[in-house]
Amino acid sequence: MRIVLPPEAVPSAWYNVVPDLPAPLEPPLHPGTRQPVGPEDLAPLFPEALILQEVTSDPWVEIPGPVLDVLRLWRPTPLVRARRLEAALGTPARIYYKDESVSPAGSHKPNTAVAQAFYNQQAGTTRLTTETGAGQWGSALAFASALFGLECKVYMVRASFQQKPYRRVLMETWGASVVPSPVADPEHPGSLGTAISDAVADAAGRADTHYALGSVLNHVLLHQTVIGLEAKEQLAKAGETRPDLVIGSCGGGSNLGGLALPFVPDPEVALLAVEPASCPTLTAGRFDYDFGDTAGLTPLLSMYTLGHDFVPPTIHAGGLRYHGDAPIISNLVRHGRMGAAAYPQGKVFEAAVLFARTQGSVPAPETAHAIRAAIDEALRCKETGEERVILFSYSGHGLLDLQAYDDHLAGRLPDA
Amino acid sequence: MRIVLPPEAVPSAWYNVVPDLPAPLEPPLHPGTRQPVGPEDLAPLFPEALILQEVTSDPWVEIPGPVLDVLRLWRPTPLVRARRLEAALGTPARIYYKDESVSPAGSHKPNTAVAQAFYNQQAGTTRLTTETGAGQWGSALAFASALFGLECKVYMVRASFQQKPYRRVLMETWGASVVPSPVADPEHPGSLGTAISDAVADAAGRADTHYALGSVLNHVLLHQTVIGLEAKEQLAKAGETRPDLVIGSCGGGSNLGGLALPFVPDPEVALLAVEPASCPTLTAGRFDYDFGDTAGLTPLLSMYTLGHDFVPPTIHAGGLRYHGDAPIISNLVRHGRMGAAAYPQGKVFEAAVLFARTQGSVPAPETAHAIRAAIDEALRCKETGEERVILFSYSGHGLLDLQAYDDHLAGRLPDA
Numbered sequence: 001m002r003i004v005l006p007p008e009a010v011p012s013a014w015y016n017v018v019p020d021l022p023a024p025l026e027p028p029l030h031p032g033t034r035q036p037v038g039p040e041d042l043a044p045l046f047p048e049a050l051i052l053q054e055v056t057s058d059p060w061v062e063i064p065g066p067v068l069d070v071l072r073l074w075r076p077t078p079l080v081r082a083r084r085l086e087a088a089l090g091t092p093a094r095i096y097y098k099d100e101s102v103s104p105a106g107s108h109k110p111n112t113a114v115a116q117a118f119y120n121q122q123a124g125t126t127r128l129t130t131e132t133g134a135g136q137w138g139s140a141l142a143f144a145s146a147l148f149g150l151e152c153k154v155y156m157v158r159a160s161f162q163q164k165p166y167r168r169v170l171m172e173t174w175g176a177s178v179v180p181s182p183v184a185d186p187e188h189p190g191s192l193g194t195a196i197s198d199a200v201a202d203a204a205g206r207a208d209t210h211y212a213l214g215s216v217l218n219h220v221l222l223h224q225t226v227i228g229l230e231a232k233e234q235l236a237k238a239g240e241t242r243p244d245l246v247i248g249s250c251g252g253g254s255n256l257g258g259l260a261l262p263f264v265p266d267p268e269v270a271l272l273a274v275e276p277a278s279c280p281t282l283t284a285g286r287f288d289y290d291f292g293d294t295a296g297l298t299p300l301l302s303m304y305t306l307g308h309d310f311v312p313p314t315i316h317a318g319g320l321r322y323h324g325d326a327p328i329i330s331n332l333v334r335h336g337r338m339g340a341a342a343y344p345q346g347k348v349f350e351a352a353v354l355f356a357r358t359q360g361s362v363p364a365p366e367t368a369h370a371i372r373a374a375i376d377e378a379l380r381c382k383e384t385g386e387e388r389v390i391l392f393s394y395s396g397h398g399l400l401d402l403q404a405y406d407d408h409l410a411g412r413l414p415d416a
Numbered sequence: 417m418r419i420v421l422p423p424e425a426v427p428s429a430w431y432n433v434v435p436d437l438p439a440p441l442e443p444p445l446h447p448g449t450r451q452p453v454g455p456e457d458l459a460p461l462f463p464e465a466l467i468l469q470e471v472t473s474d475p476w477v478e479i480p481g482p483v484l485d486v487l488r489l490w491r492p493t494p495l496v497r498a499r500r501l502e503a504a505l506g507t508p509a510r511i512y513y514k515d516e517s518v519s520p521a522g523s524h525k526p527n528t529a530v531a532q533a534f535y536n537q538q539a540g541t542t543r544l545t546t547e548t549g550a551g552q553w554g555s556a557l558a559f560a561s562a563l564f565g566l567e568c569k570v571y572m573v574r575a576s577f578q579q580k581p582y583r584r585v586l587m588e589t590w591g592a593s594v595v596p597s598p599v600a601d602p603e604h605p606g607s608l609g610t611a612i613s614d615a616v617a618d619a620a621g622r623a624d625t626h627y628a629l630g631s632v633l634n635h636v637l638l639h640q641t642v643i644g645l646e647a648k649e650q651l652a653k654a655g656e657t658r659p660d661l662v663i664g665s666c667g668g669g670s671n672l673g674g675l676a677l678p679f680v681p682d683p684e685v686a687l688l689a690v691e692p693a694s695c696p697t698l699t700a701g702r703f704d705y706d707f708g709d710t711a712g713l714t715p716l717l718s719m720y721t722l723g724h725d726f727v728p729p730t731i732h733a734g735g736l737r738y739h740g741d742a743p744i745i746s747n748l749v750r751h752g753r754m755g756a757a758a759y760p761q762g763k764v765f766e767a768a769v770l771f772a773r774t775q776g777s778v779p780a781p782e783t784a785h786a787i788r789a790a791i792d793e794a795l796r797c798k799e800t801g802e803e804r805v806i807l808f809s810y811s812g813h814g815l816l817d818l819q820a821y822d823d824h825l826a827g828r829l830p831d832a
Binding site for chain 1: 417418559585634769775777821822
C-alpha cells in the first residue's frame with residue numbers, strides 16, 4: 001500500500017529541531033583558536049543564507065519557491081506500507097517506509113543539494129566544490145548544480161574513483177567535473193577526510209567558489225526534514241496516530257535526521273539510529289570535540305567520534321563510513337532521546353535480499369541497515385504480539401551497488 | 417509539474433486494440449505446416465489464460481486483483497510536464513512524459529511480467545524460462561517471479577552476460593538463475609534469437625515449466641495498455657483535451673504500444689514509432705511472415721522484419737536490437753495509422769544528456785530515442801509557432817547503462 005500526496009503537499013517550511021533539543025547545542029570551535037566560530041569564519045565556504053540557517057533557533061524556515069519547484073520533480077515521495085514484508089515475517093507490527101530512492105540521484109541527498117545550489121546561485125556563486133566517497137552525495141550535488149546552472153567540481157575518494165566508475169559517469173552526465181582525491185598524491189587511495197580537505201582548500205582559494213557538504217551540519221539536516229514532515233501527513237492519511245518507532249541508518253546523520261527530527265517533540269515516538277558494526281560511532285565512539293576532516297581544516301564539532309584519523313574497513317555501505325556524526329544526532333543520543341544500534345554487514349545484506357524478494361525494490365547497502373533493524377523489531381513484536389507501528393527511512397536504491405549484492409550472494413562478503 | 421494519481425486509479429481492465437485496428441490482424445502460422453496456429457500449439461509454452469488473451473477480440477480484459485495489488489507497488493506512474501526541457505528548447509509545445517522508470521525493475525517491463533507470472537502461478541506452473549539481451553526483461557520477470565513464488569531461469573545473451581554483470585546480479589538478487597546463451601556453444605557470443613531458442617526449448621521439454629516473452633505478442637501489448645490509460649486520465653487532469661502526438665521507442669513494440677494503443681481510436685492523435693538507424697525494422701524492413709527467433713522454432717508472425725537472421729550492430733540500446741516488430745505495431749504502420757522514424761545513436765545520446773541536465777533524470781538509451789523525436793518535434797513547433805501537445809514514453813532509467821554515457825561523453829560512440 002502506497003500513500004501518495006500531490007506535488008502541492010511538499011511542505012512550505014523546514015522544521016528546525018534546535019529549540020526542541022533536550023539540551024543546548026554546543027557551538028563549533030575554530031580549528032586554530034578553539035573559540036566558537038563566527039559567521040565571518042564560514043563566509044569563505046558558505047553563502048550567508050546557509051550560515052544563518054546553521055545557527056538559527058527559529059522553529060520553522062521557509063522553503064524558497066525555486067527550491068520547491070525542483071523538489072516537486074519527485075516530491076512528495078511515497079510512504080509505503082510493507083505488507084508483503086510483514087506477511088513474510090508473520091508479524092503483527094505495521095511497517096512503513098518513506099521512499100527517498102525516487103529522486104533523480106536515487107537517494108535523499110538532493111533534498112539539501114537543491115537548497116544549497118539555490119542559495120549559492122542567489123549569492124552569486126558560480127562554482128561549487130564537494131567531496132564524495134561512494135558517490136551518492138556527489139551525484140546529488142552534480143544534479144542540483146546542473147539545474148541551477150552552476151559549475152560543480154567533485155573530489156572523489158581515489159579508491160572509489162577507480163573501482164566505481166559508474167557513479168563518476170553519472171556525475172559527468174549532469175556536467176560535473178570529477179577528480180580523484182587526494183590530488184597531491186596519486187598513489188594514495190584517499191578517504192572522505194582527504195576529499196573534504198581537497199574540496200575545502202579549493203573553495204577557500206577562489207572567490208567564485210563555495211563548498212557544499214552533504215551531511216553532519218545543522219542546515220543540511222534542516223533541509224532533510226521535508227522527509228519526516230511528509231511522512232507525518234502520510235501516516236495520518238493511513239489512519240495511524242503516530243509511529244511507535246522511527247528508524248534510520250546513520251553515517252553523518254542526514255537521512256536519519258530528515259525522517260526522525262520532526263518526531264522529536266512527541267515523547268511517545270522512539271527514535272533509533274543504525275550504524276555498521278565496523279564504524280560504530282554512536283555505539284562505541286566517545287562524545288568530544290573533533291575535526292570533520294582528516295587534515296584538521298574544518299571547525300571542531302561537538303559529537304560522537306571515533307577520532308578524525310579513524311580508518312574504517314572498506315565495507316559496501318560507503319555512506320556510513322564516517323568517523324563522526326551530526327552534532328544534532330549526537331545531542332539526541334547523548335541525552336537519551338534517540339537510541340543506537342550497530343549491525344555487521346552480513347546480517348544487513350540478508351535483510352536487503354528479503355526486502356527485495358518481498359517488496360520488490362533493491363535497497364542501497366546504507367538503507368539496508370535500517371531495514372535490518374525494522375525487521376528485528378517486527379520479529380520481536382511477533383514474539384510479544386505487539387502491534388507496533390514501525391517507520392523507517394528507505395534512503396536510497398541499490399542499483400549502483402550491485403557488486404555488493406554479487407559478493408553477498410556468492411558468499412564473498414565478510415560479516416564484520 | 418507532475419500529475420500523480422492514487423493507487424486506486426490503476427485501471428481495472430486492459431484495453432484491447434484488436435477490434436479497433438485499421439485492418440484485421442493476420443494470424444500467426446505454424447513453423448512446420450505454415451497453417452494458422454491453434455491454442456493447442458501454444459499450450460506447451462503458455463497457460464490457457466494468456467493464449468485466450470492472445471486471440472481475444474473483446475475490447476476490454478479485466479485485470480485480476482492479485483495483479484493490481486502488485487502493480488500498485490509503483491502504479492499509477494507519474495505523468496510529468498517537462499517544463500524545464502521546454503524552457504531550454506524555447507518551444508511553444510507542451511511536452512509530457514509518462515514515467516515508467518519508477519518500477520522496481522526500472523522500466524515498463526514489469527507491467528506484463530507481473531500478469532504473466534500471476535496467470536502461470538494460477539495454472540500450476542512452478543517455473544518460468546525466458547531470454548534477455550541487455551537485461552531489462554529478464555530483470556522484470558525475475559522480480560515478478562519472486563513475488564509470485566515461481567522459479568525463474570533466464571537465458572542471457574552471452575556477450576551481455578560477460579560484459580554487463582550488474583543486470584545478472586539484479587536478477588539473482590530476486591532469486592532467478594541466469595545462464596549465458598547459447599548454452600550449447602560456449603564460444604558463441606549469442607543473440608536474442610539464440611536465447612529465445614534456448615528458453616523455448618527448455619520450457620517445451622518440462623511439464624512444470626512455461627515460457628514468458630517480454631514484447632511482440634498481442635497479450636504483452638495488452639498488459640502494457642495501463643500506461644496509456646493512466647496517461648489519458650492524467651492529461652485530462654492537466655487540462656489537456658488530447659495529445660497531438662504520441663511517441664515511443666520501438667524494439668518489439670511493447671512500451672510504444674502500451675502508451676499509444678489507447679489513443680488509436682482517436683483520429684486526432686498522431687502516433688510515432690522511433691527506432692535506431694542501425695536496426696530500422698519499420699523504416700527499412702519488409703512486411704512479411706517471419707520467425708520470431710533465429711532457429712525458426714517460433715510461429716511465423718506477420719510483421720515488418722529485417723529477416724530473422726539479421727544481426728544488428730552492437731549499439732547501446734540493446735532493447736531495440738530486434739529484427740521484427742509486434743504484429744499490432746506493424747499493422748498500424750502498414751495501414752498508415754502510425755508513423756515511424758529512425759535515428760543514429762549519437763543524436764540520441766545528445767538528447768539524453770540535454771534531458772538529464774534539464775529534467776534531472778538519466779534515461780535508458782532506448783528511452784532516449786523517444787526523447788530525441790520529442791525534442792525534434794518541439795523544435796519544429798518553435799519554427800512554426802504551433803502549441804502542440806507532445807506525449808512520450810519514458811520507458812526506463814539509464815542507471816544500469818552508464819557505460820554508454822561514458823562512451824558518449826568521451827566521444828567513443830559511433831554515430832551510426
